[in-house]
Amino acid sequence: PRAAAPARYATALDALHTVYGYDSFRGDQAAIIDQLVSGGDAIVLMPTGGGKSVCYQVPALVREGTGLVVSPLIALMHDQVDALTANGVRAAYLNSTQSAPERAEVERAYLAGELDLIYVAPERLSNTATVRLLQQGTLSVIAIDEAHCVSQWGHDFRPDYLTLGDLGEKFPGVPRVALTATATAETHREITERLRLPEARHFVASFDRPNIQYRIDPKVDVRAQLTSFIRSQGEGVAGIVYALSRSSVEQTATYLREQGIDAIPYHAGLPAEVRSENQARFLREDGVVVVATIAFGMGIDKPDVRFVAHIDLPKSVEGYYQETGRAGRDGEPSVAWMAYGLADVVQQRRFIQQGDGDRAIKQRQNQHLDAMLALCETVSCRRQNLLGYFGQQAQPCGNCDTCLTPPESWDGLIPAQKLLSTIVRLQRERRQSFGAGHLIDILRGASTERIRSMRHDELSTYGLGADLSDAQWRSVVRQMLAQGLMQAQGEYGTLGLSEASAGVLSGSTPVQLRRDVLTRVGKGAKTAG
Numbered sequence: 001p002r003a004a005a006p007a008r009y010a011t012a013l014d015a016l017h018t019v020y021g022y023d024s025f026r027g028d029q030a031a032i033i034d035q036l037v038s039g040g041d042a043i044v045l046m047p048t049g050g051g052k053s054v055c056y057q058v059p060a061l062v063r064e065g066t067g068l069v070v071s072p073l074i075a076l077m078h079d080q081v082d083a084l085t086a087n088g089v090r091a092a093y094l095n096s097t098q099s100a101p102e103r104a105e106v107e108r109a110y111l112a113g114e115l116d117l118i119y120v121a122p123e124r125l126s127n128t129a130t131v132r133l134l135q136q137g138t139l140s141v142i143a144i145d146e147a148h149c150v151s152q153w154g155h156d157f158r159p160d161y162l163t164l165g166d167l168g169e170k171f172p173g174v175p176r177v178a179l180t181a182t183a184t185a186e187t188h189r190e191i192t193e194r195l196r197l198p199e200a201r202h203f204v205a206s207f208d209r210p211n212i213q214y215r216i217d218p219k220v221d222v223r224a225q226l227t228s229f230i231r232s233q234g235e236g237v238a239g240i241v242y243a244l245s246r247s248s249v250e251q252t253a254t255y256l257r258e259q260g261i262d263a264i265p266y267h268a269g270l271p272a273e274v275r276s277e278n279q280a281r282f283l284r285e286d287g288v289v290v291v292a293t294i295a296f297g298m299g300i301d302k303p304d305v306r307f308v309a310h311i312d313l314p315k316s317v318e319g320y321y322q323e324t325g326r327a328g329r330d331g332e333p334s335v336a337w338m339a340y341g342l343a344d345v346v347q348q349r350r351f352i353q354q355g356d357g358d359r360a361i362k363q364r365q366n367q368h369l370d371a372m373l374a375l376c377e378t379v380s381c382r383r384q385n386l387l388g389y390f391g392q393q394a395q396p397c398g399n400c401d402t403c404l405t406p407p408e409s410w411d412g413l414i415p416a417q418k419l420l421s422t423i424v425r426l427q428r429e430r431r432q433s434f435g436a437g438h439l440i441d442i443l444r445g446a447s448t449e450r451i452r453s454m455r456h457d458e459l460s461t462y463g464l465g466a467d468l469s470d471a472q473w474r475s476v477v478r479q480m481l482a483q484g485l486m487q488a489q490g491e492y493g494t495l496g497l498s499e500a501s502a503g504v505l506s507g508s509t510p511v512q513l514r515r516d517v518l519t520r521v522g523k524g525a526k527t528a529g
């Protein structure tokens, strides 16, 4: 048999002191490490900055053998391995960017038991030669990082992750840990099922990031708003500005530079040298603002990012949470600011419509977008809404814009009742259910082919809601869904009653809605065709 890398440290705390220079474990770290060191599996949901790396690196240093880390981003492996090597950890990676001799050297070192950690990209593990090689040595632990990539409904699906379910059979007896900073119940379930971890212990950390202040404004003149936001953060602070398109990244960076802000662009279309130069400046220097597409930031460990700004609406709450989570990893006060407008919504609906994917996938993407909009439109605490999305309870935080300056709201009871009674009538009288679009058409008294052919113009609520625009009605629908006053049901997400609907229909449950900011298209935002 080949040599196994010997245990480097007698105890987990030893490894933490010596390698990382920290005094004590944080949160669930110690319990997670115990579980793995004693040979059990684990699923770890921990927010960005929570300290996930220690959870699998320390077991690799304490157990005999080499820790295998599956990580989706080749670009990051290099940085992670460099950082570990600098701390005296014997780490290496196997990926497609290496030359044959480099790869051979890593393989030799692994088989000779000279590696504490080996990083591989997920696609490597569908390669039988790689699996055979790894089987010839000894693994101490298998870590699957960014485990949410296995979720087909999530925002970051990677097909290669689906093949990771059989790692338990390929490497029997090696404890496995799946880690992610995404915490929806659904992603959690998918990780458990698809990575086949039925026996795993689950560690779900609080997703609250109390030092981040959440602020969301309607888009009016987004460049001017962004500039004044950045200036209000003080001199010399580092920040990230997220935009959806490459052209918007470039234009925004140029504009900010003209305003005297040290802004640099980052997106996948830039030459590799420019990207790594820009990333290096951001990490090294003070006061650099990176304007980037969401390609930037995964795995970037810069603790003192003081703000994250979104000038376009993220596609999902998961994405928003992950991106804003890159602010304030050092625990110091930081701000997550966003501006969004009607044009964003129209554009994203069109992307979904024109994208590939079957009806069920599009339905899901629309639901993700609706949840994001519900966060934008909430009359209550943003943090409560955000944590609620991840299934966690919280009190109003006092550190978000809605807590600090309560928004204008209006009494939406009457429109809510009109909508619910339309749903009830269609269900009772005709055994039919519909999505928001058609219900709004009925309420606004539209004369569509569908309405005429189904004789929905004969319903008693037909035309009763003509006082609100289509956009206002959609906002009512989103906010009612977000407040649980009705629910989306079935494969097509048609609207149905929830437990709370009865109270609205009887008038005993108040319906407070945020004054709709999405009925005007802001200046500087493109109007949709």
Ligand code: ADP
Pocket (backbone or CB within 6 Å): 022, 023, 024, 025, 026, 029, 046, 047, 048, 049, 050, 051, 052, 053, 054, 301, 303, 329
């Ligand atoms: P994640 O992968 O969850 O985003 P990291 O593993 O990158 O988080 O850790 C975030 C930061 O916290 C890093 O700078 C890391 O060195 C630091 N850290 C991790 N564990 C501890 C600890 N026990 N004590 C102090 N700092 C820690």
Ligand code: ZN
Pocket (backbone or CB within 6 Å): 380, 381, 382, 383, 384, 396, 397, 398, 399, 400, 401, 402, 403, 404
């Ligand atoms: Zn709040």
